[in-house]
Amino acid sequence: MAVSRLAMTEKLAESRLSRPANLAYAGLMAHAPEDSALMLRYQDGDVAAFETLYRRHNDALYRYLLRMCKHRATAEDVFQEVWGKIIKARDTYRPTAKFTTFMYRVAHNCFIDHVRRNKRHANSTEFEPGLHAAPGDSPDMETERQLARERLNEALKELPDEQRDAFLLHEEAGLSVDDIAHVTGSNRETAKSRLRYAVKKLRAAVEEPQ
Amino acid sequence: MNNEQNESDTLVSNAYRESAQETTPRALDDAVLRMAAKGNSATKLPRLLNWTKPLTWALTAGLAVAIFYVPQVGDIAPGTAPLSLPESQSVATPPSAALEEAFSADHADVIQEAEKMARIREGDEQPPALEKARREQESRVEDEFADQAVASRARGTTPAVRSDALAYDLAQEKKESADDTTCSETSREQAQSWYDCVVALRDQDRTLDAEREMLELVEKFPDFQPNK
Numbered sequence: 001m002a003v004s005r006l007a008m009t010e011k012l013a014e015s016r017l018s019r020p021a022n023l024a025y026a027g028l029m030a031h032a033p034e035d036s037a038l039m040l041r042y043q044d045g046d047v048a049a050f051e052t053l054y055r056r057h058n059d060a061l062y063r064y065l066l067r068m069c070k071h072r073a074t075a076e077d078v079f080q081e082v083w084g085k086i087i088k089a090r091d092t093y094r095p096t097a098k099f100t101t102f103m104y105r106v107a108h109n110c111f112i113d114h115v116r117r118n119k120r121h122a123n124s125t126e127f128e129p130g131l132h133a134a135p136g137d138s139p140d141m142e143t144e145r146q147l148a149r150e151r152l153n154e155a156l157k158e159l160p161d162e163q164r165d166a167f168l169l170h171e172e173a174g175l176s177v178d179d180i181a182h183v184t185g186s187n188r189e190t191a192k193s194r195l196r197y198a199v200k201k202l203r204a205a206v207e208e209p210q
Numbered sequence: 211m212n213n214e215q216n217e218s219d220t221l222v223s224n225a226y227r228e229s230a231q232e233t234t235p236r237a238l239d240d241a242v243l244r245m246a247a248k249g250n251s252a253t254k255l256p257r258l259l260n261w262t263k264p265l266t267w268a269l270t271a272g273l274a275v276a277i278f279y280v281p282q283v284g285d286i287a288p289g290t291a292p293l294s295l296p297e298s299q300s301v302a303t304p305p306s307a308a309l310e311e312a313f314s315a316d317h318a319d320v321i322q323e324a325e326k327m328a329r330i331r332e333g334d335e336q337p338p339a340l341e342k343a344r345r346e347q348e349s350r351v352e353d354e355f356a357d358q359a360v361a362s363r364a365r366g367t368t369p370a371v372r373s374d375a376l377a378y379d380l381a382q383e384k385k386e387s388a389d390d391t392t393c394s395e396t397s398r399e400q401a402q403s404w405y406d407c408v409v410a411l412r413d414q415d416r417t418l419d420a421e422r423e424m425l426e427l428v429e430k431f432p433d434f435q436p437n438k
Contacts, residue, residue: 042246050246058242062234076238083242087249149229152222171226202222 035099043090054083057100060172061107067156067168068111078114082107097182104173105183108165115161148206155205159198166191167198352417392419401431 033041033049035056041049061082065075085106093102156164162184169175169183181191393407404427411420427434 047243047247051243054239054242054246058234058239059232062238063230063232066232067230076235079234079238080241080245084245087246090249145225145228148221149225152225153229156226171223172230199219199222202226203219206221206225 034095036095039090039093039099040095043093050087053099057103061103064104064168064172065107065111068161068165069114070157074114074118078107078110081110081114085110098179100173101175101179101182104169104175108169108183151205151208152202155202159201162186163194163198163201166194167202170195352421356417356421392416393423398427398430401427401434402437404431405434405436 033052035053038049038053042053062075062079065078065082066072069075069078082103086103089106156167159167165184166180169180173179175183177192177195178188180195181188184191186194392411393404397403397407404423408420408423408427411417411423
């Protein structure tokens with residue numbers, strides 16, 4: 001029974017990880033120009049196209065970097081560095097891959113560079129995410145949800161960088177396992193394994209009994 | 211069970227989304243968008259100047275070809291007939307050539323002098339003053355040496371003093387005239403016959419040869435007294 005339960009869990013996890021995440025902007029994307037098209041328009045000098053592209057991805061990238069860097073100021077520096085590199089790379093940009101994959105690959109590399117440059121920040125945490133109450137919840141339910149979110153955030157901070165990276169790339173960027181592997185420079189199995197472990201640990205943290 | 215697992219993942223995802231509500235600070239947005247606008251304007255000028263790159267390459271290639279081929283055009287193989295135009299299309303003598311001819315006729319002596327100076331400068335010819343000084347030096351050395359030889363002969367010894375210039379000149383002279391016939395081995399066997407040879411050389415104005423022979427004669431026959 002235990003074996004079949006484990007196998008089932010893995011199967012479900014894989015099926016979930018294979019599908020793209022339900023992104024907040026997915027609906028808007030239906031009739032909006034592709035990211036790559038916007039980037040190509042910016043390549044031709046259309047700054048408004050870049051602004052559209054930026055507004056589409058800025059918050060998700062910012063949250064990704066906040067949770068990766070664990071320092072607001074550092075995250076902001078890296079955020080600027082990432083967009084600076086994208087701006088610089090516009091002349092050589094070719095839409096061979098999804099823009100999101102390209103952007104998060106740049107972000108991942110900037111983060112790795114930052115960690116290498118500033119090892120003193122590696123083990124300290126300054127960023128504390130704000131916890132927002134959902135409207136319409138009863139006080140008891142709200143308290144329970146808030147506790148679950150706190151536990152999730154704690155567990156997220158405690159995750160190894162690679163697992164946290166995989167989870168955030170999946171949740172914030174909506175990247176598939178293949179894309180995560182591409183962004184992080186690892187193979188597919190490794191990326192899938194990291195994501196599975198991350199989700200498992202976070203789920204355990206959220207479901208932790210009071 | 212499927213629902214339970216799925217619910218768990220959705221639970222994680224929902225919990226994460228509820229907590230992850232941060233948005234980019236406005237200042238950061240402005241900074242990035244400013245950077246984008248600035249970056250865009252910064253690249254407009256280089257794009258306009260993109261044509262200079264191929265032009266530079268073309269000019270470089272042209273220059274390289276010119277450097278490689280131009281010397282070869284000047285190298286006409288011996289025996290090759292020079293290129294000439296038909297009589298009707300012959301090129302008129304340029305004004306500079308006509309001027310040159312007129313100048314040559316009027317100033318032949320100046321040109322000759324200039325050419326001579328050029329030859330001197332190239333080392334083909336000695337300047338007249340230098341030539342004269344050299345001759346005077348040689349004459350003086352010969353006289354000095356002759357006096358010394360006579361004096362030493364009178365004393366019955368070899369000359370005690372020989373200037374470096376003299377020694378050098380003698381050595382040079384000896385080297386140059388190694389194959390010249392001066393006094394034969396037969397005449398050198400006897401002091402008198404050798405002396406007669408020296409006198410004969412003097413009569414032929416071969417002073418240096420004569421003095422060299424005389425020196426050797428005195429060395430070999432220190433007690434020799436010539437018959438007057």
